[in-house]
Amino acid sequence: MSVEFCGLRLAHPIINGSGTFDAIAALQAFGEGLGEAFPFSAYVSKTITLRPRAGNPPPRLWETSAGMINSIGLPNKGLERYIAEDLPLIAGFRTDPAAGAEPLEVPVLTNVMGSTADELAELVEACDAQERVAAIELNVSCPNVATGLDIGADPAELERVLAAVRPRTPKPLIVKLTPNAADVPACALGAEAGGADAVSLVNTLRAAALAPEGPPRLWLGGGTGGLSGPAIRPVALAQVTAVAASVEIPVVGMGGVQSAVHARQLLDAGASLVAVGTENFRDPAVGTRIAAGLS
Amino acid sequence: MSVEFCGLRLAHPIINGSGTFDAIAALQAFGEGLGEAFPFSAYVSKTITLRPRAGNPPPRLWETSAGMINSIGLPNKGLERYIAEDLPLIAGFRTDPAAGAEPLEVPVLTNVMGSTADELAELVEACDAQERVAAIELNVSCPNVATGLDIGADPAELERVLAAVRPRTPKPLIVKLTPNAADVPACALGAEAGGADAVSLVNTLRAAALAPEGPPRLWLGGGTGGLSGPAIRPVALAQVTAVAASVEIPVVGMGGVQSAVHARQLLDAGASLVAVGTENFRDPAVGTRIAAGLS
Amino acid sequence: MSLPAAAQAPRGRRLATITAVRELGVYRVITVDDKDAPAPAPGQFAMLAAAERWGGGEDERPFLARAFSVARHERGASQFLLEDVGPGTARLCELDVGERLWLAGPFGRPFTAPEGRRRAILAGGGVGIAPLAILQDALEAGGVETVVLLGFRDGARVPGAELLRGAQLASDDGSAGHHGFVTELLERELARDGEAAVYACGPAGMLEAIRALCERTAVPAQLALESGMACGFGACYGCVVPTRDGGYLRVCVEGPVIDAALLERVEEHAGAHA
Amino acid sequence: MSLPAAAQAPRGRRLATITAVRELGVYRVITVDDKDAPAPAPGQFAMLAAAERWGGGEDERPFLARAFSVARHERGASQFLLEDVGPGTARLCELDVGERLWLAGPFGRPFTAPEGRRRAILAGGGVGIAPLAILQDALEAGGVETVVLLGFRDGARVPGAELLRGAQLASDDGSAGHHGFVTELLERELARDGEAAVYACGPAGMLEAIRALCERTAVPAQLALESGMACGFGACYGCVVPTRDGGYLRVCVEGPVIDAALLERVEEHAGAHA
């Protein structure tokens, strides 16, 4: 069942969505054995920015009909501490044998976000220098931070940014597209034209909730947030289908995947890998469960 | 509880979403008494086009997690037969006294779609000539027909179309926005600048489903479809909030409304009226139930 | 004689209580108290949803209500025949006496009586037998001679035949009656005496075979169709099947019972579970 | 003495069967068989969801699992104290003996033993009493002297006190014990003898009052916080509360039990239901 993705050999096609599985916290919660039974064939980090970010004030979560909204606000230690403190801890995992595939090492895909092409270039260059980073995912789609949206929703701008970033690394560059765009396949084509090695989608859909009590006000500390989970699966399937039909580069499909059946559908729609996000929260071993279900 | 909307006096703020309540079929199913106990304070017709359309081949429906996808394809009799056959049957209804509001006559809001500004202008002019049409909703957002999408997702194009259509009628023009756009408030501002009297949103989110059995293929006869129901309510709330904060003209909010609490939230978010779509299918009297719950 | 005209539905959905439950092989027959609504005509259907916990099944479904033919109506209570084939029917099949469901309807066009002195042949299979039961009640009450031909996939489904009286059976696996298709019984019956009107409901394949046979033998046939439905009362335009004239008809308002002559053929997804 | 270290959770969620159910006023105590998992330490919690029909409640919820403190652990079975406050707890409260739930955990940082020879004062209210019960078991087994002070909103909740032994009660409506707040009992207790460590869990207002009192009287306090959670194991960064240093901590991995000194104040939504 091992798959090749941008030159990386992966044990199976199931990875995690950025920001939905914190391997360091998981080692603490589930024990060091997790490193020898990792639920994903590649580990995608939470979005890293140049400087540390505290994230949005709470509340950061809202449960919706068959989904959830998050307004986390990309809290992270910043590039420097990520490299110094986190990277050593998240390298060298092996996939769970229970996935039904020959266990392989789990490469690290570092997800980065910058508000300008220069910032992104700096982040990419720093990741390029780290042997432990196997590939880089560019978050140009996070609906919680104004800048992320703008780059990602405009095909021409996306191409321009990619062209600026591309020369900084020979490592695989994956562009994580925003679903909050009029023409997502056009954005994917822009990323491809700019030199992306792959695209991933969908990120969360811009969404809001009002406080359940008291005077009307937006509930989430960050104002609006991003919708994920089964509620958006039909939107993800449409966008993945359309994007996979448009670009030549591989596609990482995600959005509402809960089972091997859902993963199979995204693969059938043209995805090369499938990422699991929200369902990790409901079942921390869902990655292994889905991979096993595919085999 | 009566409300004023673009110069129309309505018994209460609850209307139907276009294409989610067929008054003529409903009279047959529920009896003529429905005309004296109509669940909505205004009746929005299904989208009418210049020429008759058969609609998409089945299957046209797919149930999703807390929602549904439709790929109906705007079947309708065409403008001429709509005016000759349907309009006389749908005029003169009165709101249900059980809504808890003084019953009033139910004005007809005719929803039209054209693939060019000229077509739209012709449709609007024809509606202008019909006394029984109280207001006109322009569907520039239907995700099932390529043209509907393009006009609606581009603010400048939308302004241009409105400017062409606006002179053809003094009746209220409501622009139904597409949610499949990068910047929906910008689209609303475009409509306002072009002379729209109100905007309505959200239409359905572009979505797809694969056949549950057999070789992988898109399930819906029309290929992709539109997602509606509770699954999209958080997206609707975000877009209505953002649009209401941007434009001066009134906003009709919709998307996943199932209860008076949900309707109240859209009103709190800045909507003047709330439309109910998918929930009509689950409860044909939901309009009255919600209106009563608001009073 | 004439059969009852379509009943018009109360305007909203209503809570109705299950008063009896009966198992017929894999099928479940529920009796639902619905005194305040007009009596449904044979062929009409209702949209049902559990009052509690509708949702939260497979793929976070069901969400929409589900269509079920009224299988019988006695003293203000409607009976429905259920087969668990997915998250909606699974949830409904869990319900027990005393539990409640949301009910909207009765909806749709009912069967009409046979013209002249034709006898009525009721041919159906799987859950498609449901509307034939209430039809048999009404026809026999009106003195019409009925012949009942029912087909089932296997022995676990054959007990469904108890819903009707005096049925001749066919089964795909030979577990009861004729080993083969119900259409073979029908062909024999029409050959014996063609002065008949056929009433059919069942899987798409069966309906199509019956349609073709009746067309060939020039016997009038009324088919009770199925189709995925969102609303049941003509609002969504989702339940269409293609018609001979190149258009579509909404199964919920122009059907579910239609004159077989309207169709070029019965498409997959327009039929009931076998 | 020392209290047990945090147990590490099995890697996935697992199906666990309810073996006993007990009602304490409005509360429901369920006992869940969980033999294959390591024993949780006092203060740890689990994420629970019904195995069937999770979803389909109010607003088509619940969807995510819900966090519950382990209230007691005996012979491989964990007890949880539930109060129905929304669609998730409503569904869990419906479950009966023999029904199953999805369980993940134990998660989070547990309580630590009092330093030196301080006695332990356990102060809590509402469902916040749950982690204090398993804490009392462990402290008393280790020979630590405990004082238990519990507050409840009304008489329907007072029976919850049966979960612990020898509690002094306060109630908002005077229906049992001291007519007033549990903090008033705590103030009295600290005045009597300040050589104590305080362990608190309860509504945000109560926790904040306890935090402020302990700060003022320089008594060490451990607070078991609540917060809306999606995952429970540090994955989502959703459950944060602001800390004194201007940052945030994740209640699920850096808590739920924290040193009160970490917080400037206990914010609304960081507390349990009263």
Ligand SMILES: Cc1cc2nc3c(=O)[nH]c(=O)nc-3n(C[C@H](O)[C@H](O)[C@H](O)COP(=O)(O)OP(=O)(O)OC[C@H]3O[C@@H](n4cnc5c(N)ncnc54)[C@H](O)[C@@H]3O)c2cc1C
């Ligand atoms: C007029 C009428 C009368 C009927 N009478 C009866 C009756 O008397 N007794 C009876 O048992 N049944 C009857 N049915 C059929 C019944 O309505 C269906 O069996 C029921 O809707 C299935 O729902 P489900 O959730 O259990 O299964 P579903 O999961 O909805 O599966 C049923 C079929 O729908 C398709 N499907 C699968 N997933 C989806 C999805 N996400 N969205 C849309 N389609 C999907 C597949 O083709 C599948 O085989 C009738 C239908 C109609 C229209």
Ligand SMILES: Cc1cc2nc3c(=O)[nH]c(=O)nc-3n(C[C@H](O)[C@H](O)[C@H](O)COP(=O)(O)OP(=O)(O)OC[C@H]3O[C@@H](n4cnc5c(N)ncnc54)[C@H](O)[C@@H]3O)c2cc1C
């Ligand atoms: C570590 C920890 C331990 C806990 N231990 C216990 C325990 O032992 N016993 C116990 O009974 N409870 C305990 N809780 C609380 C319990 O988890 C909550 O009561 C439960 O999650 C509520 O779920 P619900 O669906 O019933 O209610 P919800 O509807 O989720 O309502 C609960 C509160 O959440 C907010 N809310 C409302 N709607 C939403 C929405 N859509 N999305 C997000 N928030 C919303 C409101 O503020 C509401 O008052 C604990 C919580 C934590 C974090």
Ligand SMILES: Cc1cc2nc3c(=O)[nH]c(=O)nc-3n(C[C@H](O)[C@H](O)[C@H](O)COP(=O)(O)O)c2cc1C
């Ligand atoms: C709590 C949460 C945090 C997330 N954080 C990030 C992030 O830091 N960077 C990113 O690119 N995507 C982030 N995402 C988006 C997911 O990676 C994924 O694209 C999205 O959730 C859709 O998949 P799902 O429906 O399976 O969750 C986050 C999603 C959630 C729910």
Ligand SMILES: Cc1cc2nc3c(=O)[nH]c(=O)nc-3n(C[C@H](O)[C@H](O)[C@H](O)COP(=O)(O)O)c2cc1C
């Ligand atoms: C079956 C169906 C048909 C629809 N047809 C139309 C239509 O003809 N014209 C239109 O403008 N919107 C149409 N809509 C969109 C609805 O009016 C509404 O904008 C959307 O469904 C969101 O609201 P809801 O979640 O309450 O359904 C249709 C929606 C559904 C579900």
Ligand code: FES
């Ligand atoms: S089911 Fe909606 S129109 Fe027939």
Ligand code: FES
């Ligand atoms: S609940 Fe997800 S990080 Fe704490």
